[in-house]
Amino acid sequence: MIRWLLLILGGALLGGIVHLASVIILPRTATQDAYARLAPMAPVNSVMALPAPTPEKAVMPFMDPAFASAVCVYDLSKGPLKLTVPVSPAYTSVSFYTRNNVAYYAINDRAAGRRVIELDLMTTAQHEQVPEDEEITAADRLIVESPTPTGIIAIRAMATEPSLIRVAESTVAASRCAAQAEPARPRK
């Protein structure tokens, strides 16, 4: 009797470990996460507009239908990325996600404070390669560090009324996300 109780207790304890391990491993094995959904359809390092969600079809669950959205699935292994997003009349935001769909940075039109949201995306190693003097002269250049070499940038513009969706769509369509023309020079 005691033997069985011990087995049940031991099993339950081990079950706790199984639970924690499975929760931690799950994001790495997920086949239907946002990155896995977007990567096969989106070209790397360029902006792709997402179709508006409808009851029949949506690229991802819980998309906000009041927004026109686009994504840039990026890969920084060849060098940093330059992102340019024009600001729409209502509300525009750019959110950055790691390969595991964790949001690590977001900026909106007001925080950017101008007509165009412009920034450079690079890995920590690439950021260290940027000469310091260059960083000072380009003080208004916003640099974002990506924790993972690959990930997703979500560009979204709000249509405050359904009739304004075309304006929002043209905003996200005018966004650019591309590898930087000249690679960062190594530190002298």
Place this chain on the structure above:
Amino acid sequence: MRLLFGTLFGLAIAAFVGLGLTYYALAHGTSFGGLSIESWTAWPKTGTVDADPYARASIARTGRLPTAMGDGVSFSLKSDDEGKSLDGRCEVVVSGITPVARFWTLTLYNSDGGLVANSTNRYGFTSQEIVRRSDGSFEVVVAPRANSGNWLPTGGVERYELVLRLYDTAVGVSTKAGREVPMPDVATRSCP
């Protein structure tokens, strides 16, 4: 033989308990650091790099991209102020005011996070298009049949979820539930 059988029994319990707990936690959206105001709940930390393992697992399982901190906060609602699950066959009234935000949207989703088909193609409201009373408060009627005013159709689905997203807002990780963050009241008015 007894040892082998006992070990298998223990391992079977471990697998059942462990995976069962994981399934339960993810299916019920369990996560730490939730911010509950009245019946609305948000997980501001889920939109940051500090997202806990449960939030990360839930994001991966559903396939969504969470609302990032710095973009906004999203509050979800699955039951009314009396704890009754939202039922698409009933008339539910969402009324009051929202916390301060530059824009907000209120959207209706089915339990899988999809939009619900309806004759008017209305899936939600934005802060700009909603009709307000003279004191700035609003009332949205979430119902299967047409209503005057702000009508959000449910398409008659049994279970749904309302998501209130506040964009460019001060509500976030450091917000405590309290009087400075008013959320709309939710009441089920009539059920067939």
